[in-house]
Amino acid sequence: MPILIAEDNNAQRHYLSELLKNEFVLHLPIIEAEDGEMAVKLTLENRPTLCILDIQMPKLSGVKAARAIWRELPKTRIIFWTQFPHEIYINEIRKIVRSTEPQPTYGFIHKNNPESRFLRFVAAVLEDGADMIDPLFKDSFQRPLLTEFETEALRFLALGLSNWAIARKCSLSLRGVESRLATLYEKLFAEDSAGTEDESYDKLAYNPRTRAFCEALKRGLINADELEKSEAELAEWLSRDRRKFKEEKR
Numbered sequence: 001m002p003i004l005i006a007e008d009n010n011a012q013r014h015y016l017s018e019l020l021k022n023e024f025v026l027h028l029p030i031i032e033a034e035d036g037e038m039a040v041k042l043t044l045e046n047r048p049t050l051c052i053l054d055i056q057m058p059k060l061s062g063v064k065a066a067r068a069i070w071r072e073l074p075k076t077r078i079i080f081w082t083q084f085p086h087e088i089y090i091n092e093i094r095k096i097v098r099s100t101e102p103q104p105t106y107g108f109i110h111k112n113n114p115e116s117r118f119l120r121f122v123a124a125v126l127e128d129g130a131d132m133i134d135p136l137f138k139d140s141f142q143r144p145l146l147t148e149f150e151t152e153a154l155r156f157l158a159l160g161l162s163n164w165a166i167a168r169k170c171s172l173s174l175r176g177v178e179s180r181l182a183t184l185y186e187k188l189f190a191e192d193s194a195g196t197e198d199e200s201y202d203k204l205a206y207n208p209r210t211r212a213f214c215e216a217l218k219r220g221l222i223n224a225d226e227l228e229k230s231e232a233e234l235a236e237w238l239s240r241d242r243r244k245f246k247e248e249k250r
Contacts (some may be wrong), residue, residue, distance in 0.1 A: 001049035003126070004031040006039035006065065007081075008057045012111070016052065016081075023119050027126065036060025040068045047073060050126045055082040055089050056225075063092050070100045077125050079107040079132075086220025090140045091151065098145075107132035108141070144187040146221070149180055154216045155230040157209050168241055169234075181208075188215045 003020055007013035017030045031046055033039040037059040043051055051069060053062035060068075066078050080093065090108070097104060107125040109118065113134070124130045133141050146154075149170065156166050167177045185208050216222045 001027060002029050002031050002046055003027050004033060004039065004043055004046065004048040004051045006033040006036060006051065006057060006062065007054045008034050009054075010034070012054075019115065019119070020122070024122070024126065034058075036062060036065035039065045043069050043076065044072055048076065050077045050079065050122070052079045052081050052122075055080055056084055061089075063089050063096070066093070066106075067096050070096065070104050074100050074102055074104050077105040077107075077129070079109065079122065079125055081109055081111055083111045084220075084223075085110055085134075085137050085140070086223055087140050087143070088151070088221050088223060088226060090137065091146050091221070094141065094145055105129050105131055108137060109134045110136060140219070144190065146184070146187060150184045150187070151221070152230075153181060153184055154212065154222050155227060156234075158213050158216070158222055158227055159231055159234055161234075165241075169237060185212055188212050 003024065005013055005016050005020070007016065013032055013034065017032055020030050021028065027049060031042050031048060033042050035058040036053075039051065039053060039057075039062075040060065051066075053065055055062040057065070062080055062082070066080070069076050069078065080089075082089070085108070093106070093108065097106060105125060107121060109121050109132070113121070121132050121134075124132050152170075153166065156169070161169070163174055163177045163181070166172070167174045170177070172180070189211075213222075
């Protein structure tokens with residue numbers, strides 16, 4: 001059964017193709033895709049045993065490509081091979097894996113690993129059916145999962161939306177937003193969730209919204225690309241909601 005590689009960088013894609021051709025001769029041909037949409041199309045056509053997906057690709061990200069592939073072919077094994085191991089992607093991958101039946105086999109590895117380690121990693125996923133996570137990112141895969149609202153709320157906080165605006169945007173009560181944000185803060189600062197002897201001081205000293213934004217930046221739960229998309233979508237919504245607000249005041 002073949003292996004598919006999806007990578008928009010030509011040099012990296014050809015390098016990986018040659019490496020796998022030499023090491024996994026029972027899994028030829030090596031199929032190459034230069035973007036996420038092509039990866040999905042070629043996978044559905046050729047049904048490879050393993051797909052190796054870059055995460056940041058044109059047209060469709062590796063994460064979204066994986067969702068589309070597993071929707072149709074959940075037994076396909078996927079390795080995410082990336083230079084950008086941001087938690088925003090890890091969080092989405094974990095949610096997709098949990099929601100897929102039967103639960104798929106997958107791996108997640110940084111591109112900077114040496115060839116020998118990468119090949120062992122591929123063999124474990126491809127031939128042994130083992131889930132493999134790069135040791136550098138074990139902590140990220142064990143942290144509490146963020147809900148869709150919490151993921152979106154981080155972008156709203158970064159873009160400066162008030163709780164009142166978030167409530168209107170998400171069709172929630174103000175109290176509902178405050179409750180959900182409190183849960184988000186607990187997930188981001190799990191070490192403080194049980195309370196500490198400094199808790200009363202910390203509540204006075206810290207602004208939880210700003211602290212959450214800082215933590216999200218450090219962990220890669222938000223990034224420039226996602227913020228740019230959200231800002232454009234938010235600008236359209238704010239324009240509509242501003243008109244709605246004026247009508248409500250009449």
